[in-house]
Amino acid sequence: MLMLFILVSFPDARFYIDPHTYEDPCQAVHEFAREIEASRIKIEKIIGSGEFGEVCYGRMRLPGKRDIPVALKTLKAGYTEKQKRDFLAEASIMAQFDHPNVIRLEGVVTQSKPAMIITEYMENGSLDSFLRRHDGQFTIIQLVGLLRGIAAGMTYLSDLGYIHRDLAARNILVNSNLVCKVSDFGLSRVLEDDPDAAYTTSGGKIPIRWTAPEAIAYRKFSSSSDVWSYGVVMWEVTSYGERPYWNLTNRDVIKSVEEGYRLPAPMGCPGPLHTLMLDCWQKDRNERPRFCQIVTVLDKLIRNPENLKSMDTLCSLNSPSLMERAIPDFSSCNSVNEWLDTIKMGRYKDHFAAGGYQTLGHVISMNQGDIQRLGVTLMGHQKKIMTSVQLMRAQVLNKSVPSVHV
Ligand code: ACK
Numbered sequence: 001m002l003m004l005f006i007l008v009s010f011p012d013a014r015f016y017i018d019p020h021t022y023e024d025p026c027q028a029v030h031e032f033a034r035e036i037e038a039s040r041i042k043i044e045k046i047i048g049s050g051e052f053g054e055v056c057y058g059r060m061r062l063p064g065k066r067d068i069p070v071a072l073k074t075l076k077a078g079y080t081e082k083q084k085r086d087f088l089a090e091a092s093i094m095a096q097f098d099h100p101n102v103i104r105l106e107g108v109v110t111q112s113k114p115a116m117i118i119t120e121y122m123e124n125g126s127l128d129s130f131l132r133r134h135d136g137q138f139t140i141i142q143l144v145g146l147l148r149g150i151a152a153g154m155t156y157l158s159d160l161g162y163i164h165r166d167l168a169a170r171n172i173l174v175n176s177n178l179v180c181k182v183s184d185f186g187l188s189r190v191l192e193d194d195p196d197a198a199y200t201t202s203g204g205k206i207p208i209r210w211t212a213p214e215a216i217a218y219r220k221f222s223s224s225s226d227v228w229s230y231g232v233v234m235w236e237v238t239s240y241g242e243r244p245y246w247n248l249t250n251r252d253v254i255k256s257v258e259e260g261y262r263l264p265a266p267m268g269c270p271g272p273l274h275t276l277m278l279d280c281w282q283k284d285r286n287e288r289p290r291f292c293q294i295v296t297v298l299d300k301l302i303r304n305p306e307n308l309k310s311m312d313t314l315c316s317l318n319s320p321s322l323m324e325r326a327i328p329d330f331s332s333c334n335s336v337n338e339w340l341d342t343i344k345m346g347r348y349k350d351h352f353a354a355g356g357y358q359t360l361g362h363v364i365s366m367n368q369g370d371i372q373r374l375g376v377t378l379m380g381h382q383k384k385i386m387t388s389v390q391l392m393r394a395q396v397l398n399k400s401v402p403s404v405h406v
Contacts, residue, residue, distance in 0.1 A: 019032075093186065125174065127146070135240040354374075
């Protein structure tokens with residue numbers, strides 16, 4: 001009856017089908033995914049380990065086609081029936097998706113061992129490690145481009161009624177064109193293997209730092225709780241892969257979020273992006289934006305990059321909060337080298353020494369031009385250093401931080 005109502009009211013609406021409603025997982029997978037003969041695949045190297053076995057890079061050649069690079073997830077020997085069911089469930093889910101920002105399933109191998117899930121190959125691997133490898137190397141517009149892709153993928157998934165539950169930079173893959181794609185699909189399995197997932201008092205396993213309070217407290221997962229996680233992904237991206245809430249324990253994260261504390265803008269993060277994060281972290285889930293609205297906001301920022309120059313939310317430094325105190329306290333830095341290490345810019349120690357900046361007293365009077373003249377050429381690094389100089393100056397003078405225009 002409900003389905004009839006939906007079909008009449010929304011004739012174009014599509015919903016994904018939960019493969020766990022099938023008794024036989026192999027039947028479900030073949031409803032959606034094509035079977036590939038193992039002889040069509042050449043495994044070339046192991047690139048990591050997944051929940052059920054190794055993840056490999058390989059090439060796949062289909063009849064009459066050129067071979068293409070693929071990623072292969074394997075199901076290790078000795079699996080239980082439940083493991084096989086969960087392994088194939090991910091393929092059944094992925095096979096129903098078709099969007100440029102969602103990882104594409106090429107097919108499955110189930111008729112020979114090991115069973116494999118074959119997906120498109122993403123040259124730059126997962127987003128968290130990719131960002132850490134390229135700390136400070138992108139323009140803000142490039143970072144917003146990454147975020148825009150993730151939001152577009154999530155709009156598509158939420159429109160299909162799919163709730164991800166483990167949206168985090170580690171579960172986003174990046175290809176050679178810097179296109180981000182949402183990956184890691186499954187249902188209950190999602191959280192079993194995630195090293196960031198912890199057991200809650202109600203017995204569920206949840207990646208606390210990425211999860212909305214109502215999902216932690218009473219497992220109310222929804223597209224709105226995915227939006228909360230998306231806000232955390234925005235923070236991961238703009239901090240180049242920093243760990244959300246740094247070294248706070250899970251218990252302290254839950255407590256501080258409940259008390260209303262929120263992650264501060266990462267160094268160099270434009271105000272409008274932090275404002276959008278704070279919107280995603282509204283306590284009332286109905287107050288959070290929807291993914292399609294996030295795409296619209298990001299598109300506007302991409303079209304009018306002038307708006308990305310404002311750093312306004314950094315001014316909230318005047319109202320102390322637990323999270324803001326977690327911003328490095330530069331008063332504990334005794335030397336220029338220590339300060340550079342604190343902001344992960346230690347690679348410029350020699351530049352500062354050669355430029356004659358021997359004390360932090362010298363450093364806090366620096367401007368953008370001074371930093372450029374030292375030979376810091378990457379825009380992201382200039383911005384990171386400049387923002388930190390301004391924060392330091394504000395901490396010394398105990399006043400608010402002015403805007404940075406890079
Ligand atoms: O950060 P990475 O290189 O990206 O290490 C992990 C590893 O496998 C275990 O998950 C990588 N990986 C997973 N799926 C893909 C894919 N489709 N293309 C490229 N790398 C992948 C992931």
